[in-house]
Amino acid sequence: MRRPLIIFLVINLFFISLLLHAFYTLITLLFEDCSADAIRAVDIPAPNSSMIDARPQHIPKIIHQTWKNETIPDKWREPQRTCLELHEDYSYMLWTDEKSRDFIAAEYPWFLDTFDSYPYPIQRADVIRYFVLAHYGGVYIDLDDGCNRRLDPLLSYPAWVRKTIPTGISNDAMGSVPHHPFFLRVIESLKPYARNWYMPYLTVMFSTGPLFLSVVWKDYIRWGVESESARVRVLMPDEYKGKFWSFFLGFSGSSWHQGDANFVFWAAKHWVFLTVLGFLTAAVVFIIGWVCYVKVYLRFTRRGRGKYIPLKKRDTWPVVVVERERRSSMSSEEDYAMDDITRIA
Numbered sequence: 071m072r073r074p075l076i077i078f079l080v081i082n083l084f085f086i087s088l089l090l091h092a093f094y095t096l097i098t099l100l101f102e103d104c105s106a107d108a109i110r111a112v113d114i115p116a117p118n119s120s121m122i123d124a125r126p127q128h129i130p131k132i133i134h135q136t137w138k139n140e141t142i143p144d145k146w147r148e149p150q151r152t153c154l155e156l157h158e159d160y161s162y163m164l165w166t167d168e169k170s171r172d173f174i175a176a177e178y179p180w181f182l183d184t185f186d187s188y189p190y191p192i193q194r195a196d197v198i199r200y201f202v203l204a205h206y207g208g209v210y211i212d213l214d215d216g217c218n219r220r221l222d223p224l225l226s227y228p229a230w231v232r233k234t235i236p237t238g239i240s241n242d243a244m245g246s247v248p249h250h251p252f253f254l255r256v257i258e259s260l261k262p263y264a265r266n267w268y269m270p271y272l273t274v275m276f277s278t279g280p281l282f283l284s285v286v287w288k289d290y291i292r293w294g295v296e297s298e299s300a301r302v303r304v305l306m307p308d309e310y311k312g313k314f315w316s317f318f319l320g321f322s323g324s325s326w327h328q329g330d331a332n333f334v335f336w337a338a339k340h341w342v343f344l345t346v347l348g349f350l351t352a353a354v355v356f357i358i359g360w361v362c363y364v365k366v367y368l369r370f371t372r373r374g375r376g377k378y379i380p381l382k383k384r385d386t387w388p389v390v391v392v393e394r395e396r397r398s399s400m401s402s403e404e405d406y407a408m409d410d411i412t413r414i415a
Contacts, residue, residue: 099288104233104304111309117219127225129245131160132208136195138167149216149321156217170198177205184264196241196278200256207248215243216319232305238284239304243318252290252302259286
């Protein structure tokens with residue numbers, strides 16, 4: 071039994087290694103707390119502090135937002151207004167569907183076919199924010215994010231994103247200098263990730279959305295960055311919204327979510343149960359695979375004096391004779407082991 075067991079374990083370890091390699095970034099992302107690059111409250115001057123003007127400002131004063139046309143829905147006019155009124159000295163760029171496609175066609179024609187091939191409009195809304203930050207620089211803000219204070223302190227960092235719960239980063243508020251290496255990496259990664267996962271929510275999240283951005287970011291920081299200017303800082307949840315010193319205000323959003331999103335949210339809420347269930351399922355599959363492997367191995371092979379003898383129904387009698395002759399030459403210990411194998415088969 072030792073040989074089939076070793077072969078079976080080697081095969082399983084090979085496939086487990088392939089899975090770990092394929093999902094390594096996602097697994098490590100679960101344990102990423104963003105502490106190494108965090109922008110914390112102590113790093114941010116208070117609103118109207120004289121320290122704000124003393125800090126260097128790298129990111130240009132541009133606010134980017136996206137919508138399908140020039141007519142902003144009523145529910146998002148208020149958050150838009152809060153940002154515009156607090157930043158009258160900033161340029162404002164609203165990227166409609168038409169403007170977005172014209173921009174890609176003019177500046178990044180190599181991506182136009184992929185841009186047009188996305189099945190969901192939110193995917194094009196996702197990618198245009200990466201391209202305009204890489205091209206112009208500035209700050210991107212989702213329409214359902216209002217501004218609670220001026221964004222000037224965040225302009226001191228060459229690039230920043232925000233941490234999301236439970237893990238990773240989000241793409242609803244980001245800032246960057248033009249041609250930052252991280253956002254160049256992001257737009258270069260869009261083509262390889264343009265896949266259909268057969269569920270709208272998963273397709274969007276993995277191809278252009280926050281999960282895509284998180285995986286690219288995790289790969290980007292894995293071995294460290296070359297310089298401080300290439301670093302990507304992370305705005306923590308309290309500094310994002312929910313506190314009186316936070317930069318943003320939350321309004322209702324998620325206009326692109328479809329029915330499958332409910333299942334994904336349920337899975338995220340019950341991840342412990344699903345993890346335990348996954349391990350139990352893997353254990354059952356392992357046991358079934360082992361039993362089947364042993365039966366197949368013993369059905370078609372028998373080790374006998376340096377060679378394998380096939381067991382076929384039409385030669386049952388000759389095999390029995392050979393088996394008896396082999397048994398007579400075996401030690402009692404080997405005979406007992408063969409009896410065990412016979413019982414298993």
